[in-house]
Amino acid sequence: MSEFVCIFEDEKVVNFHPLTFTKPLFELRVGILTIREKYQNLHPEKKYFFHMRNYLAENYKEWRPNYLVNDLPDTDKTIVFINSRLIPERDLFELFLDQKNSKIFLDQNNYPVAACLKKDDLPEDIISQDYFDLRNIENIPYEKIDCSLFHYPWELVNNNGEELIKDFNLLTEQEIELVTGKIYEGAHLLNRDSIYISPTAVVKPGVVLDAENGPIYIDDDAEIFPNAVIEGPAYIGSRTKIKIGAKIYENTSIGKVCKVGGEVEESIIHSFSNKQHDGFLGHAYLGQWVNLGADTNNSDLKNNYGNVRVTINGETIDTGSTFVGLIMGDHSKSGINTMFNTGTLVGVGCNIYGSNFPPKYIPSFCWGGSDGLVTHKFDKFIKVAQIVMARRNVELQQTQVDLYKEIYDRTYEERIKIGIQA
Numbered sequence: 001m002s003e004f005v006c007i008f009e010d011e012k013v014v015n016f017h018p019l020t021f022t023k024p025l026f027e028l029r030v031g032i033l034t035i036r037e038k039y040q041n042l043h044p045e046k047k048y049f050f051h052m053r054n055y056l057a058e059n060y061k062e063w064r065p066n067y068l069v070n071d072l073p074d075t076d077k078t079i080v081f082i083n084s085r086l087i088p089e090r091d092l093f094e095l096f097l098d099q100k101n102s103k104i105f106l107d108q109n110n111y112p113v114a115a116c117l118k119k120d121d122l123p124e125d126i127i128s129q130d131y132f133d134l135r136n137i138e139n140i141p142y143e144k145i146d147c148s149l150f151h152y153p154w155e156l157v158n159n160n161g162e163e164l165i166k167d168f169n170l171l172t173e174q175e176i177e178l179v180t181g182k183i184y185e186g187a188h189l190l191n192r193d194s195i196y197i198s199p200t201a202v203v204k205p206g207v208v209l210d211a212e213n214g215p216i217y218i219d220d221d222a223e224i225f226p227n228a229v230i231e232g233p234a235y236i237g238s239r240t241k242i243k244i245g246a247k248i249y250e251n252t253s254i255g256k257v258c259k260v261g262g263e264v265e266e267s268i269i270h271s272f273s274n275k276q277h278d279g280f281l282g283h284a285y286l287g288q289w290v291n292l293g294a295d296t297n298n299s300d301l302k303n304n305y306g307n308v309r310v311t312i313n314g315e316t317i318d319t320g321s322t323f324v325g326l327i328m329g330d331h332s333k334s335g336i337n338t339m340f341n342t343g344t345l346v347g348v349g350c351n352i353y354g355s356n357f358p359p360k361y362i363p364s365f366c367w368g369g370s371d372g373l374v375t376h377k378f379d380k381f382i383k384v385a386q387i388v389m390a391r392r393n394v395e396l397q398q399t400q401v402d403l404y405k406e407i408y409d410r411t412y413e414e415r416i417k418i419g420i421q422a
Contacts, residue, residue: 001097002116004079005043007036008051008132012085014313016153018329018347018364019270019287021407024052024060026084029255029270030156031163032171032217032235038088041170043097049073051132055406059399070127072119078102081115081134085149087159090170092147104134104142113147115140152317153285154310154324160268161214161251164233168215172196181218194232198222214250243276257392265300267325272392284325287348289388293336300325300342308343311361314414319343329364331385331404338369348407349381364411366420374421378408 007026016025026035033041040048049068052060057070073079080096092114096105099116107113112134123136150156172178179189181197186205189195194211197203198220206227209216214233218224221239228246235253236242243261248254252264255271262277267284275281277294284298300323302308308324309316328346335353346352347364354369367376382404386396416422 002078002080002099003047004073004075004077005039005046005048005097006051006079006081006132007039007048007084008081009053009084009130010133011131012151013053013131015151017313018345019153019285019327021348021364021411022056022287022330022403024050024056024084025150026050028156029253029268030150030160031165031253032167035084035088038167038170039082039093042088042090042093046097047073051127053130054128055410056403059397059403062397062399072122072127076118078116078118081117081132083113083134083149085151086113087148087150089147092145095145102140104137104140105147106142106144107147107149108144110144111149112137112142113145113149152310152312152319153327154283154308154319154321157251157266157268157283157285157324158321160253160266161233164217164235164251164253165214167235168194168196168217168233171217191232198238204228219256237271266323272389272394282325283323284327286326286328287330287332289331289385290328291333291388293334293338293353295336296334296338296340298326298340298342298344302342310343310345312345314417331381331388335369347411349376349385349404351376361418363414363418363420365408366415375415378405381408 009025013020013025051070061069096114102121103116104112105114115134178196180199181201183203184205187203187207189209191211194215195209197218200221201218202223204226207224208229211232216230216232216234218236219238222236224242225244228242230248231250234248237254237256239256240254240258246261247263249265251266253268254260257272258269259274259276262279265282267281269286270288272288273286273290275292279296281298282300308319308321310319324343326340326344329348332346332350338353341357341360344360346362349365350362351367352358352369354371356370358369365376366373368374389396
């Protein structure tokens with residue numbers, strides 16, 4: 001059985017912009033866990049290392065210093081390589097780990113999604129490339145497998161309910177007491193056997209945790225304020241606060257250190273983000289350090305009930321889905337009463353406001369709204385980011401500043417192309 005596991009990015013990672021501008025795809029949350037965490041929880045004894053775009057590597061090394069990044073371990077044994085877009089499944093992971101000889105695994109479209117390889121099987125320059133491309137590896141036997149890949153960010157949202165259930169079962173498969181914590185009299189837990197409440201979580205009077213249609217997982221030090229309703233499947237992350245009277249509908253994941261109120265349905269909020277006030281967020285994915293002002297709303301359904309189209313990297317994609325909401329990158333914000341149209345994509349470091357719908361496609365580092373957009377000045381962006389992060393006792397590191405500057409420069413042409421002033 002293989003000892004080493006590498007999770008890597010392929011060239012399709014750009015389809016997940018703006019979420020993957022700032023982090024590797026395997027650090028995106030879907031369900032309770034990130035893609036990386038799913039594998040590590042299945043087999044914590046394995047030695048994991050990672051391959052990602054080169055401009056992300058230095059910041060990632062500082063963020064997670066115990067991991068090998070964009071390099072190979074000192075071993076002559078077989079290494080398991082897994083595409084981060086592959087939807088993690090226990091049976092598939094076991095199949096990969098059990099291989100004794102070199103092999104490449106293909107999906108139904110003959111696209112390589114994983115491999116068991118020795119260092120000698122790899123082209124010399126593969127580690128130095130931005131993308132780890134298994135198609136460049138020759139003379140290795142292959143096997144077709146039944147599997148699924150993520151292709152776009154709305155697929156993370158669409159699969160979130162199923163992933164919540166899988167992750168809940170994974171995290172609670174050991175013999176543990178499910179409901180502990182400080183649960184006040186007057187809180188109502190429906191289908192208690194499908195609810196996990198951490199010993200350090202707090203559930204106030206009037207709260208309804210409805211797990212009759214799916215499990216609910218409330219993590220360490222989370223606080224559910226009075227009269228909030230959470231419908232499963234759902235995840236509430238550590239140190240997150242669900243505000244008074246909040247309505248959290250099914251298939252919603254809210255990561256750590258968030259403040260969330262109003263109405264949220266079938267959405268993912270990665271971590272360190274706030275939607276404190278009234279307003280609707282549906283079929284959306286918010287990155288880190290996002291703040292939505294009071295009464296911000298997004299549409300997730302067109303009036304004609306047609307497929308939603310989303311623009312990514314300048315290309316408009318038919319999602320094939322009737323429901324797609326807001327996709328917003330890290331450190332972006334909306335002013336009070338901002339409204340986002342169906343399938344709006346907002347990049348990294350944006351500040352959006354105004355009384356009408358802003359454009360459906362807003363590149364990174366933009367400032368404005370329906371009356372026009374200008375470039376968000378980088379020094380002002382960094383100043384605000386420092387303040388926001390310090391409020392959560394997190395220090396903005398120089399590697400992060402360098403990363404944001406790289407993204408700022410990489411998206412310059414994108415802004416100019418649609419007429420945004422430099």
